Amino acid sequence: MRLVIIGAGFAGMYAALSAARLRDIQGVSPDELEIALVAPEPTLVVRPRLYEKNPETLTAPLLDVLEAIDVTYVQGSVETAETQSRMVRVATAKGSKETLSYDRLVVATGSRLFRPNIPGLAEHGFSVDSLDDAIALDRHLHGLAKRPAANGRDTVVVAGGGFTGIEAATEIPARLRAILGTNAKTRVIIVERNSAIAPDMGAGPRPIIEGALHKLGVETRLGAGVASLDECGVTLSSGEHIETETVIWAAGIRAAPLTAQIPAERDNFGRLLVDRCLRVPGVEGVFATGDAARAACDDEGNYALMSCQHATRLGAFAGNNAAAELLGVPTRPYHQKAYVTCLDLGEAGALFTRGWDRKVEMVGDVAKKTKQEINTVWIYPPKAERAAALASADPERVTSL
Numbered sequence: 423m424r425l426v427i428i429g430a431g432f433a434g435m436y437a438a439l440s441a442a443r444l445r446d447i448q449g450v451s452p453d454e455l456e457i458a459l460v461a462p463e464p465t466l467v468v469r470p471r472l473y474e475k476n477p478e479t480l481t482a483p484l485l486d487v488l489e490a491i492d493v494t495y496v497q498g499s500v501e502t503a504e505t506q507s508r509m510v511r512v513a514t515a516k517g518s519k520e521t522l523s524y525d526r527l528v529v530a531t532g533s534r535l536f537r538p539n540i541p542g543l544a545e546h547g548f549s550v551d552s553l554d555d556a557i558a559l560d561r562h563l564h565g566l567a568k569r570p571a572a573n574g575r576d577t578v579v580v581a582g583g584g585f586t587g588i589e590a591a592t593e594i595p596a597r598l599r600a601i602l603g604t605n606a607k608t609r610v611i612i613v614e615r616n617s618a619i620a621p622d623m624g625a626g627p628r629p630i631i632e633g634a635l636h637k638l639g640v641e642t643r644l645g646a647g648v649a650s651l652d653e654c655g656v657t658l659s660s661g662e663h664i665e666t667e668t669v670i671w672a673a674g675i676r677a678a679p680l681t682a683q684i685p686a687e688r689d690n691f692g693r694l695l696v697d698r699c700l701r702v703p704g705v706e707g708v709f710a711t712g713d714a715a716r717a718a719c720d721d722e723g724n725y726a727l728m729s730c731q732h733a734t735r736l737g738a739f740a741g742n743n744a745a746a747e748l749l750g751v752p753t754r755p756y757h758q759k760a761y762v763t764c765l766d767l768g769e770a771g772a773l774f775t776r777g778w779d780r781k782v783e784m785v786g787d788v789a790k791k792t793k794q795e796i797n798t799v800w801i802y803p804p805k806a807e808r809a810a811a812l813a814s815a816d817p818e819r820v821t822s823l
Contacts, residue, residue: 426526440816530710
């Protein structure tokens with residue numbers, strides 16, 4: 423039997439760990455149940471941290487962990503998923519094509535930044551969505567020091583006032599000062615289509631966020647969107663033109679394109695609708711997880727967000743349940759009632775909320791310590807020690823807050 427997992431992000435990593443854990447508990451050998459993870463690199467990109475400086479350091483190796491738990495790593499990208507014949511076609515790193523059959527498939531392909539067809543966005547926009555994007559932005563920011571202090575060199579516009587946009591914007595002032603010097607007259611401007619900053623965070627945390635932006639000198643343009651970009655700057659839907667050499671796009675994400683190949687229903691974000699055990703209804707042998715799945719967290723109408731916090735636990739349940747079906751043991755319904763947010767606010771500290779109503783629990787330096795622990799410890803892979811790695815993937819305990 424073979425269980426194939428597509429993707430080495432947070433959901434894919436925990437799917438592999440959890441499936442291997444159940445296989446070990448059931449006393450089944452890797453020869454009887456092969457668990458194969460397919461990804462371009464055996465590396466976890468620590469995506470929630472890509473707004474930080476030195477993004478090239480924000481990865482964690484996975485190969486030793488996978489070897490420790492007897493998970494086969496297949497290097498390549500899945501180009502086609504053929505669910506009727508239960509095969510995936512992989513483009514390998516060497517340029518060849520391989521076919522991999524499966525008995526169960528876990529789609530953990532993650533998400534991508536949504537880039538609308540705005541004039542100039544593809545040519546002039548930056549992002550912190552992927553490792554390559556974050557590295558390109560970092561190199562661009564360092565390159566500003568070689569340019570004259572004119573034409574908006576010292577101005578950065580962040581398009582999107584949600585979680586990612588705020589974290590990127592509040593980190594930028596310190597990054598610019600380190601590159602351009604403390605005397606540079608830097609400006610950071612967040613552009614948000616909604617009438618309020620952080621529209622998804624609600625009214626409770628908003629005054630804290632607004633206070634942090636004010637403290638850092640970050641400006642906002644609310645009720646306006648980006649109409650176009652060019653080499654001189656950005657034009658807003660309000661008609662305002664802002665001279666800048668740096669526009670960071672942070673306005674929404676969508677499920678990765680491979681989900682469109684699964685013959686099943688999807689939501690507006692491209693996520694596959696799944697049942698409580700994360701199966702894709704109507705498609706035999708296929709599970710979806712992480713940002714590829716629209717999954718109910720509870721019986722109160724809350725659904726998992728496209729976040730690391732939900733992806734890790736979703737991955738653990740998907741891997742466990744896919745293996746459980748092959749091993750003939752009961753599956754476990756996914757549930758994740760606890761929900762917290764920890765928003766980095768740069769030199770203004772951080773904001774920690776609990777619950778779907780975003781009740782503020784910590785702010786400032788205290789919340790910043792928690793954010794740093796999350797970013798440097800909690801979201802990293804377990805050590806490459808078999809017992810410890812397997813123990814880390816109990817679905818009931820992963821991301822139990």
